[in-house]
Amino acid sequence: MSLFFTFTIFRSAIFRVGLPIVVVASLCLYCDNILAIVSPHSELMQISPYIMLPLVIFLSQPFNQGNSGLLAVVMLLGYYLIQNHLTFPLIAEVDKLSSWLIIIGLQLSLFVIHLLPERRLLSKSGVNFLLLLTLQLIIGFIAIKAISAAEIDLLWRTYLKPIEALSSSPYLLLMFSVLLTVTSFFVVVFRNDSSDHIVFTNLLFSTLCLYSFNTPVIPELCFSLAATFMLVHIMTSSHELAFVDQLTELPGRRALEIELKHLSGLYTIAMVDIDHFKHFNDNYGHRTGDEVLRLVSLLMSKVSGRAKIYRYGGEEFTIVIKGKNANQSMQYLNKIRSTIENYDMVIRNHQQRPIIEPNFRLKISKPVDQPTVNITVSIGVADSQNLLSTEEVIKAADKALYRAKSSGRNRVTNLRFA
Numbered sequence: 001m002s003l004f005f006t007f008t009i010f011r012s013a014i015f016r017v018g019l020p021i022v023v024v025a026s027l028c029l030y031c032d033n034i035l036a037i038v039s040p041h042s043e044l045m046q047i048s049p050y051i052m053l054p055l056v057i058f059l060s061q062p063f064n065q066g067n068s069g070l071l072a073v074v075m076l077l078g079y080y081l082i083q084n085h086l087t088f089p090l091i092a093e094v095d096k097l098s099s100w101l102i103i104i105g106l107q108l109s110l111f112v113i114h115l116l117p118e119r120r121l122l123s124k125s126g127v128n129f130l131l132l133l134t135l136q137l138i139i140g141f142i143a144i145k146a147i148s149a150a151e152i153d154l155l156w157r158t159y160l161k162p163i164e165a166l167s168s169s170p171y172l173l174l175m176f177s178v179l180l181t182v183t184s185f186f187v188v189v190f191r192n193d194s195s196d197h198i199v200f201t202n203l204l205f206s207t208l209c210l211y212s213f214n215t216p217v218i219p220e221l222c223f224s225l226a227a228t229f230m231l232v233h234i235m236t237s238s239h240e241l242a243f244v245d246q247l248t249e250l251p252g253r254r255a256l257e258i259e260l261k262h263l264s265g266l267y268t269i270a271m272v273d274i275d276h277f278k279h280f281n282d283n284y285g286h287r288t289g290d291e292v293l294r295l296v297s298l299l300m301s302k303v304s305g306r307a308k309i310y311r312y313g314g315e316e317f318t319i320v321i322k323g324k325n326a327n328q329s330m331q332y333l334n335k336i337r338s339t340i341e342n343y344d345m346v347i348r349n350h351q352q353r354p355i356i357e358p359n360f361r362l363k364i365s366k367p368v369d370q371p372t373v374n375i376t377v378s379i380g381v382a383d384s385q386n387l388l389s390t391e392e393v394i395k396a397a398d399k400a401l402y403r404a405k406s407s408g409r410n411r412v413t414n415l416r417f418a
């Protein structure tokens with residue numbers, strides 16, 4: 001499987017919602033076994049959200065993941081309130097009211113983060129959100145002071161009685177939680193913006209926490225797992241920013257440099273360059289040019305083979321094929337060249353629809369009567385046989401690419417056989 005598809009799978013909505021669902025489902029299925037393992041470490045479990053959530057807040061600032069930072073602030077506050085303002089099992093009237101307010105406040109605040117742009121934690125939108133959170137806290141405290149025990153009891157008996165066989169939490173609150181979590185699920189499936197899946201993950205774990213509020217260690221476990229997902233999200237997003245080209249979603253130049261450091265033995269390097277791309281940009285505009293770059297990346301990735309494809313820079317790509325010499329790689333490279341050449345690109349008005357659909361699906365069939373253009377690429381190839389270093393192989397492939405261009409373009413050139 002090429003690196004391109006590995007990245008695509010990790011970034012897909014299905015993977016992003018699927019992984020936390022699998023974790024939560026496993027927790028539910030093997031609850032007794034998991035509790036038996038973690039219960040002896042309950043003190044450690046209790047403090048772990050206090051360590052992990054501040055770490056998320058701290059890392060979110062330099063890593064530009066403000067929404068993760070805000071999620072962690074909400075979760076930390078929720079966890080603190082659950083640990084310090086509730087007595088389990090929830091029998092006292094004031095505890096019941098507090099738990100309802102905490103859950104409603106926690107989940108609404110988490111959900112609102114779907115609406116925020118990805119900025120730094122201490123940006124204008126971040127600070128506004130934190131002010132809103134403070135306001136919510138004040139309203140909560142006023143409500144607890146203002147509502148009498150008799151009124152809470154009436155509320156409990158009239159609207160909020162739990163279905164004991166299902167959960168000790170009021171079913172109306174559970175429904176509210178599930179509704180927000182399911183809505184968030186669809187936000188990930190249909191939008192899948194940078195932090196959507198992590199909002200969903202937090203909602204999912206907080207719903208599980210509500211569902212099993214009175215089970216010991218469950219709140220600690222849920223908040224720790226949510227923090228773990230956020231830490232992984234911050235790390236993988238930063239890795240992506242550093243190593244994945246944002247336009248084509250292929251690994252970029254830095255990823256290639258690291259790959260080159262580890263290359264040894266027999267391998268082939270091919271430099272791929274789109275022909276007359278400046279002309280294409282001048283004729284159809286830079287935005288269409290960008291889409292062509294994405295299309296070429298996608299077409300190259302679809303041609304099967306165990307090669308790794310990188311965006312070298314501009315309209316140039318690098319293909320690394322391990323375990324094969326240049327001659328053995330020619331068939332694969334020619335297939336890439338011909339696949340690109342034979343793809344009929346429909347140039348649409350950008351106000352209507354782009355060449356490639358936003359979710360990166362290839363448009364295979366072209367509508368009748370639409371004018372099409374075909375682009376071509378030139379490829380220069382060299383292998384590690386008789387060459388001492390990767391720099392030399394790249395230089396030789398570059399030289400071969402220059403020859404491919406000067407010999408008429410739209411060809412694969414291997415200088416050893418030229």
Ligand SMILES: Nc1nc2c(ncn2[C@@H]2O[C@H](COP(=O)(O)OP(=O)(O)OP(=O)(O)O)[C@@H](O)[C@H]2O)c(=O)[nH]1
Pocket residue numbers: 247273274275276277278279281285286287288289290293313314315405409
């Ligand atoms: N749209 C778009 N254009 C880019 C990007 N990076 C580089 N380019 C353009 O790619 C073009 C490269 O042009 P040249 O190096 O002259 O090459 P060419 O026109 O492809 O000609 P040959 O390589 O000789 O076939 C320039 O016009 C750059 O502006 C990008 O990320 N997006």
